[in-house]
Amino acid sequence: MEERTDHPKDNLPGGDDLRSAPDRRIGDHPILEFERGREIRFDLDGRALEGYETETIAAALHASGVRILRRSIGRDRPRGFFCAIGRCSSCLMTVDGVPNIMTCVTPLRSGMRVETQRGKGALGNPSPGLHDAEEVGAAKDLGTVPLAIVGAGPAGLSAAIAAGRLGVSSLIIDENRTPGGQLIKQTHMFFGSREHYARVRGIDIGRELVAELDGLPAKLLLDTTALGLYPERTLSLLKDGAHMRISAEAVILAAGASENMLAFEGCDLPGVYGAGAVQTLMNVHGISPGRRVLMVGAGNIGLIVSYQLLQAGVEVAAVVDALPEIGGYHVHAAKIRRAGVPILTSHTIVRAIGADGVEGATVCEVDSDWAPVPDSERTFDVDTICLAVGLTPNCELALQSGCEDAYLSDLGGHVVVHGEDLETTASRVYIAGDASGIEEASTAMLEGRLAGLAAALAVRPEIDRGEVDRLMRETRAGLEELRNGPFGEKPRLGKARMIELARAVQERSS
Amino acid sequence: MSRRRDGVLDSHEMTGVLPSKERLAAGPVVVIECVENIPCNPCVDACPRGAITMEGDINQTPDVDVTKCNGCGLCISACPGLAIFVIDASRDDGTATISLPYEYVPLPSTGETVAALDREGNVVCNATVARVLSPRAFDRTPVVSLTVPMEHAGTVRHLRRKVG
Numbered sequence: 001m002e003e004r005t006d007h008p009k010d011n012l013p014g015g016d017d018l019r020s021a022p023d024r025r026i027g028d029h030p031i032l033e034f035e036r037g038r039e040i041r042f043d044l045d046g047r048a049l050e051g052y053e054t055e056t057i058a059a060a061l062h063a064s065g066v067r068i069l070r071r072s073i074g075r076d077r078p079r080g081f082f083c084a085i086g087r088c089s090s091c092l093m094t095v096d097g098v099p100n101i102m103t104c105v106t107p108l109r110s111g112m113r114v115e116t117q118r119g120k121g122a123l124g125n126p127s128p129g130l131h132d133a134e135e136v137g138a139a140k141d142l143g144t145v146p147l148a149i150v151g152a153g154p155a156g157l158s159a160a161i162a163a164g165r166l167g168v169s170s171l172i173i174d175e176n177r178t179p180g181g182q183l184i185k186q187t188h189m190f191f192g193s194r195e196h197y198a199r200v201r202g203i204d205i206g207r208e209l210v211a212e213l214d215g216l217p218a219k220l221l222l223d224t225t226a227l228g229l230y231p232e233r234t235l236s237l238l239k240d241g242a243h244m245r246i247s248a249e250a251v252i253l254a255a256g257a258s259e260n261m262l263a264f265e266g267c268d269l270p271g272v273y274g275a276g277a278v279q280t281l282m283n284v285h286g287i288s289p290g291r292r293v294l295m296v297g298a299g300n301i302g303l304i305v306s307y308q309l310l311q312a313g314v315e316v317a318a319v320v321d322a323l324p325e326i327g328g329y330h331v332h333a334a335k336i337r338r339a340g341v342p343i344l345t346s347h348t349i350v351r352a353i354g355a356d357g358v359e360g361a362t363v364c365e366v367d368s369d370w371a372p373v374p375d376s377e378r379t380f381d382v383d384t385i386c387l388a389v390g391l392t393p394n395c396e397l398a399l400q401s402g403c404e405d406a407y408l409s410d411l412g413g414h415v416v417v418h419g420e421d422l423e424t425t426a427s428r429v430y431i432a433g434d435a436s437g438i439e440e441a442s443t444a445m446l447e448g449r450l451a452g453l454a455a456a457l458a459v460r461p462e463i464d465r466g467e468v469d470r471l472m473r474e475t476r477a478g479l480e481e482l483r484n485g486p487f488g489e490k491p492r493l494g495k496a497r498m499i500e501l502a503r504a505v506q507e508r509s510s
Numbered sequence: 511m512s513r514r515r516d517g518v519l520d521s522h523e524m525t526g527v528l529p530s531k532e533r534l535a536a537g538p539v540v541v542i543e544c545v546e547n548i549p550c551n552p553c554v555d556a557c558p559r560g561a562i563t564m565e566g567d568i569n570q571t572p573d574v575d576v577t578k579c580n581g582c583g584l585c586i587s588a589c590p591g592l593a594i595f596v597i598d599a600s601r602d603d604g605t606a607t608i609s610l611p612y613e614y615v616p617l618p619s620t621g622e623t624v625a626a627l628d629r630e631g632n633v634v635c636n637a638t639v640a641r642v643l644s645p646r647a648f649d650r651t652p653v654v655s656l657t658v659p660m661e662h663a664g665t666v667r668h669l670r671r672k673v674g
Contacts, residue, residue, distance in 0.1 A: 028615045028616065029615065030613045030614050030615045030650060031613065031650050188590065189552075189590035189649075189651075190590060191548060191549055191550035191590050191591070192549055192550060192551075192568070193549075193550075193551050193552075193568050194552070194555060198550060198551065198552045198590065199552040199588055199590055199649075201649070201650075298517075310614070311613060311614060324515070325514040325515065326513070326514055326515070326516075326517055329546060329548050329591065330513045330514075330517065330519075330545065330546050331543075331544060331546075331548070331589075331590075331591025331592065331593045332591065333513070333517030334513075334517060334518070334519075334543065334591075334592075334593065334629065334667075335591075335592050336517070337516070337517040337518055337629060337630055337631060338627055338628070338629050338630070338631055338667045338668035339627075339631055339668060340627065340630075340631025340632075340670075341631065342516075343516055343517045345514075345515055345516065442549075481549065481567055481568055481569075482549045482568075483549075484549065484567055484569050485547040485548055485549055485569035486546075486547055487546075487547075487548055487549075488549065488569075
């Protein structure tokens with residue numbers, strides 16, 4: 001066994017040097033082979049560390065046992081990362097003198113000077129031009145494309161493929177280095193039928209979708225963040241610090257979702273991670289998230305990530321869920337139960353224990369009114385708490401541009417109003433995948449295809465309508481089939497309500 | 511307890527999951543522990559003998575025609591839920607063989623003694639690894655066959671290596 005030390009002293013500047021830094025990198029894995037690239041050196045608060053060129057700063061630090069990335073502004077509390085997808089801002093550090101760098105998505109570079117950030121951070125020597133209004137305002141104009149797609153996950157890629165097959169070219173914008181969205185972390189085989197890539201592992205579906213773009217008029221623009229959506233479907237983009245803008249005849253928003261947080265005592269401690277972050281660490285970077293994990297949430301994500309943790313050689317102390325019943329599929333629960341992981345329904349997390357990071361977790365039983373059952377507390381010896389308590393659609397671009405929204409709990413909260421062909425209340429702006437309502441990757445692919453077909457038809461009315469209609473009917477039937485069972489009830493009801501709302505908006509405006 | 515409460519099938523939920531004693535004694539046969547209506551059907555395509563069918567849409571549970579099934583085990587690695595097992599309880603030496611999906615490293619070796627676990631992860635007995643199959647077609651879901659005492663054929667569903 002590798003030596004894994006989690007003592008908080010590991011994180012103190014000037015503490016352990018390179019030779020005794022723990023290495024949490026995973027060796028053999030049943031599904032994945034990790035290609036880490038070149039080993040590079042960097043330093044943290046003056047202490048020399050090593051990482052790999054394929055890693056992010058936060059991942060390389062975690063691999064060396066460093067979990068504290070900054071101190072909170074008000075109370076000087078230790079903070080680690082939470083989401084690991086550049087959403088939550090818990091991981092901000094000072095890098096090469098520049099504060100507030102999102103280290104969970106910033107690639108590690110040789111010789112980087114990384115500092116634990118205290119307070120808000122201040123710019124020491126602003127780079128020349130930063131206050132030059134002319135320079136800030138000068139966005140490079142990339143012209144007009146037929147179709148711009150935000151997000152290169154299952155929905156965005158499927159949209160590009162569908163439109164591309166009809167001869168409509170697209171530009172797919174994604175803030176990550178690798179296309180595929182969350183598929184790049186999904187080591188398990190997908191459900192569904194053959195047409196939905198059933199039996200294929202998520203990681204391979206991502207690769208297949210990217211491969212399908214070959215030969216189609218679709219281009220990927222990676223490492224690029226879409227900052228805003230303005231009139232005439234103009235997107236403002238940021239790549240390598242440079243500001244650009246592009247206009248499109250149609251836009252498909254497929255920006256996915258963000259992990260939900262749960263409030264409990266100590267929930268801000270380093271070592272409390274979202275399920276997606278745990279997957280990023282272990283399945284993208286091949287880094288063990290911890291020694292022993294408490295999983296909060298017995299939906300499919302909590303169950304699947306628990307299984308993936310076991311496959312990565314990490315112990316799972318238990319899965320707890322406040323609901324009286326397991327939310328995910330029995331087959332996912334059965335895999336971890338037979339490996340000896342208890343699933344405690346009607347149990348919730350009470351507190352995370354630890355001063356500088358998670359050193360334990362206390363849970364208790366809850367009764368049918370969600371009240372704690374007296375004397376039911378028990379404490380697990382864990383160094384990691386993984387939260388799999390749901391997702392919230394990323395709909396900021398649509399909302400900022402003025403699309404109408406609604407609150408539908410069945411779809412994950414605030415969602416953008418969209419009709420059956422996924423068009424929002426803004427003309428030729430579509431939304432698909434988790435961004436349009438929380439579901440599965442299988443449905444995201446079909447929604448993406450539907451949005452791609454609808455957008456293609458909108459911008460190229462000369463396309464053979466009969467053929468597109470046939471493809472759209474087939475795709476809708478596929479969605480219906482996937483949502484048809486008892487586990488599809490929420491999206492089924494949510495999407496039905498959504499279509500009613502879209503009709504109401506249409507009637508109001510006509 | 512039940513599958514919704516703690517993730518383990520109770521005796522009521524197991525009704526119809528295990529083939530009859532007579533069928534088990536006749537030769538290797540598949541056991542599919544998939545009792546919920548989830549949208550999934552790769553097992554149907556995986557069977558070369560057409561023994562696995564699904565009536566209606568893909569949310570139905572699979573039906574097994576045990577007269578067609580010869581226990582070949584090709585469906586084991588095809589199941590995304592890792593819910594398919596093959597039991598051979600036809601020998602008269604007091605042992606049975608259970609074949610199960612095992613997506614962990616390192617894989618056990620043929621002849622190795624491992625701990626045999628039940629659906630709750632409890633050790634029920636020792637088992638001898640009879641066979642380990644991991645061809646490319648199984649796509650990283652190896653199938654391990656364990657020899658266990660006959661009385662545990664219905665309960666053993668996983669293994670834990672004792673070394674390494």
